[in-house]
Amino acid sequence: MLNPELKLNTKLFDKNVEQIPIRQGFGEGLLEAGEKNLQVVGLCADLTESTKMDLFAKKFPERFIEMGVAEQNLASVASGLAAMGKIPFISSYAMFSPGRNWEQIRTTICYNNQPVKIAGSHAGISVGPDGGTHQAIEDIAITRVIPRMVVVSPCDAIEAKKATLASVDTGTPVYIRLAREKTPIMTTGATPFEIEKAQIYWHSPAGGTKPQVGIVATGALLHKALLVAKELEEKKIDVEVMNLSTIKPLDEKAIIELAKKTGRIVTVEEHQISGGMGSTVAECLAKNFPVPIEFIGVDDQFGQSGTPDELIKHYSMDTESIIKAVTKILKR
Amino acid sequence: MGITDEKVKQLEEKANDIRISIIDILEDAGSGHTAGPLDMADIFTVLFFHTLKHNPKEPAWPERDRVVLSNGHICPVLYSTMAHAGYFPIKELKTLRKFGSNLQGHPHRDFLPMLETSSGPLGSGLSQAVGMALADKIDHGLTSNRRIYALLSDGELECGQTWEAAMLAGKEKLHNLVAVVDRNNIQIDGYTENVMPLEPLSDKWRAWNWHVIEIDGHNMEEIADAFESARAIFSKPIVIIAHTIAGKGVKEFERDYRWHGKPPNKEEEIMAINELRTLGGKIRSEHQ
Numbered sequence: 001m002l003n004p005e006l007k008l009n010t011k012l013f014d015k016n017v018e019q020i021p022i023r024q025g026f027g028e029g030l031l032e033a034g035e036k037n038l039q040v041v042g043l044c045a046d047l048t049e050s051t052k053m054d055l056f057a058k059k060f061p062e063r064f065i066e067m068g069v070a071e072q073n074l075a076s077v078a079s080g081l082a083a084m085g086k087i088p089f090i091s092s093y094a095m096f097s098p099g100r101n102w103e104q105i106r107t108t109i110c111y112n113n114q115p116v117k118i119a120g121s122h123a124g125i126s127v128g129p130d131g132g133t134h135q136a137i138e139d140i141a142i143t144r145v146i147p148r149m150v151v152v153s154p155c156d157a158i159e160a161k162k163a164t165l166a167s168v169d170t171g172t173p174v175y176i177r178l179a180r181e182k183t184p185i186m187t188t189g190a191t192p193f194e195i196e197k198a199q200i201y202w203h204s205p206a207g208g209t210k211p212q213v214g215i216v217a218t219g220a221l222l223h224k225a226l227l228v229a230k231e232l233e234e235k236k237i238d239v240e241v242m243n244l245s246t247i248k249p250l251d252e253k254a255i256i257e258l259a260k261k262t263g264r265i266v267t268v269e270e271h272q273i274s275g276g277m278g279s280t281v282a283e284c285l286a287k288n289f290p291v292p293i294e295f296i297g298v299d300d301q302f303g304q305s306g307t308p309d310e311l312i313k314h315y316s317m318d319t320e321s322i323i324k325a326v327t328k329i330l331k332r
Numbered sequence: 333m334g335i336t337d338e339k340v341k342q343l344e345e346k347a348n349d350i351r352i353s354i355i356d357i358l359e360d361a362g363s364g365h366t367a368g369p370l371d372m373a374d375i376f377t378v379l380f381f382h383t384l385k386h387n388p389k390e391p392a393w394p395e396r397d398r399v400v401l402s403n404g405h406i407c408p409v410l411y412s413t414m415a416h417a418g419y420f421p422i423k424e425l426k427t428l429r430k431f432g433s434n435l436q437g438h439p440h441r442d443f444l445p446m447l448e449t450s451s452g453p454l455g456s457g458l459s460q461a462v463g464m465a466l467a468d469k470i471d472h473g474l475t476s477n478r479r480i481y482a483l484l485s486d487g488e489l490e491c492g493q494t495w496e497a498a499m500l501a502g503k504e505k506l507h508n509l510v511a512v513v514d515r516n517n518i519q520i521d522g523y524t525e526n527v528m529p530l531e532p533l534s535d536k537w538r539a540w541n542w543h544v545i546e547i548d549g550h551n552m553e554e555i556a557d558a559f560e561s562a563r564a565i566f567s568k569p570i571v572i573i574a575h576t577i578a579g580k581g582v583k584e585f586e587r588d589y590r591w592h593g594k595p596p597n598k599e600e601e602i603m604a605i606n607e608l609r610t611l612g613g614k615i616r617s618e619h620q
Contacts, residue, residue: 065466068499068500080400080463083463112449
């Protein structure tokens with residue numbers, strides 16, 4: 001059952017569940033951050049409307065800088081602004097920032113220890129028809145390896161808004177992973193959120209059977225993991241589902257606890273299996289409490305054009321694939 | 333307003349001391365870059381001993397000007413100038429490139445927090461300086477009295493990011509930004525005009541709406557005047573193209589690109605320091 005303490009959206013299993021793009025939450029969060037903190041500035045590389053930074057840009061034109069198509073400059077100019085006390089948010093498509101400007105992010109932001117917030121929109125394969133060049137499925141891997149970087153991958157627009165607001169005060173560089181498509185709203189304004197805190201969204205009812213599998217999901221695919229949990233409940237297979245929205249720093253305690261409780265882990269992410277959230281979880285468990293793990297994600301391939309649903313199915317990240325992984329791990 | 337002959341003489345003596353420190357510490361370190369530090373010694377001297385608004389005893393003074401060294405590999409001149417200006421003891425220079433030293437092979441703020449930026453990978457310093465100038469402009473507009481100085485090599489202008497930054501600075505009319513290009517014509521693989529031609533260099537900057545000043549990078553009066561005249565420009569960012577002689581100060585090293593990335597050995601150190609102490613044989617060394 002859904003964890004009642006988290007005050008999640010009670011309609012999240014409805015067929016016509018409300019859907020909002022995660023990037024919209026970033027736009028609204030940045031607008032509110034700008035209202036609350038005069039040091040917040042926004043920089044965008046010619047994708048202001050698309051990354052939803054337009055909400056901030058319209059309200060605070062004197063604190064918005066249009067950079068043109070120049071992502072390397074985007075990262076390093078933000079570093080210079082931060083050096084003077086500003087809290088810069090930079091936005092582009094994840095493929096270009098942190099994709100194209102990775103070395104500038106490493107050296108001028110993280111090595112310099114400047115608290116720049118990097119919003120990478122259009123992450124994941126569900127970008128859809130634009131095709132493989134625009135589908136960032138390596139961004140978690142390349143950001144989490146940089147010292148000092150915090151990596152957050154919100155599950156819906158509401159959580160993205162909270163993550164954006166929370167990122168203002170970390171004093172560190174933060175990567176916020178955003179998606180293009182409308183995705184189901186799973187949380188509410190009342191759902192607690194803290195950077196670094198993993199939460200169990202679905203657990204077996206008190207007095208029920210011991211859960212047999214822990215599903216750890218990040219981003220919008222969390223919704224599919226919850227659908228799977230509900231479906232499996234009807235088949236008398238109890239699982240727990242964790243929303244791991246902060247990938248770094250990792251909530252190791254919660255991950256280890258889940259592994260101890262369930263003995264089997266399935267990770268679910270719209271990212272390359274190699275180096276992503278699943279790898280992070282595997283590193284933690286290999287060291288602390290080794291259990292069998294199955295990984296749902298893109299298996300060392302590039303994306304292509306299609307509708308989000310077609311692509312999620314083709315690259316084996318749909319509910320059917322998650323159920324297969326659960327079935328498989330139960331036999332291991 | 334020019335500077336006095338006496339001031340010029342003082343600055344020349346200071347630059348000579350800094351060059352001696354550069355040679356000394358590079359030989360101790362056993363690795364590092366020689367040509368760039370020597371040829372930028374005069375510009376660093378004018379900046380730190382005449383032009384800059386700064387306080388070596390209070391490096392974090394909020395009102396200070398900012399100096400961004402983009403081509404971090406010439407840090408022996410930055411470290412030597414900072415030590416001679418009183419930021420840290422001159423004897424600390426001896427630790428250059430050693431394990432645990434504040435003076436990392438390329439500048440790192442974790443070790444020396446008084447640095448404005450860490451640097452090494454070429455081509456990103458101008459962007460960071462543009463960010464600082466933008467922050468200052470957001471806070472103070474045209475009333476800002478602060479200057480942001482970006483020190484660039486000529487070779488690193490081959491990095492596309494430099495021109496991304498130049499475009500933005502021109503668009504934003506950052507009058508508080510002064511870039512200095514060390515036009516010494518050399519880089520690791522040879523002469524810049526053979527590796528990748530940069531000329532017509534001043535036209536390139538003008539095309540991005542910068543105000544261009546060209547100077548002899550070893551003439552103290554010209555250097556000081558260039559920084560002073562930059563303060564009178566209110567509509568554009570300013571670039572000073574400083575024509576320098578790679579390895580300046582030691583005849584045997586001058587204009588030779590092979591000195592870009594290697595340090596002097598003991599014998600070359602003795603020769604170079606003797607040459608600097610005697611100002612190329614113009615005065616007798618105390619050791620003769």
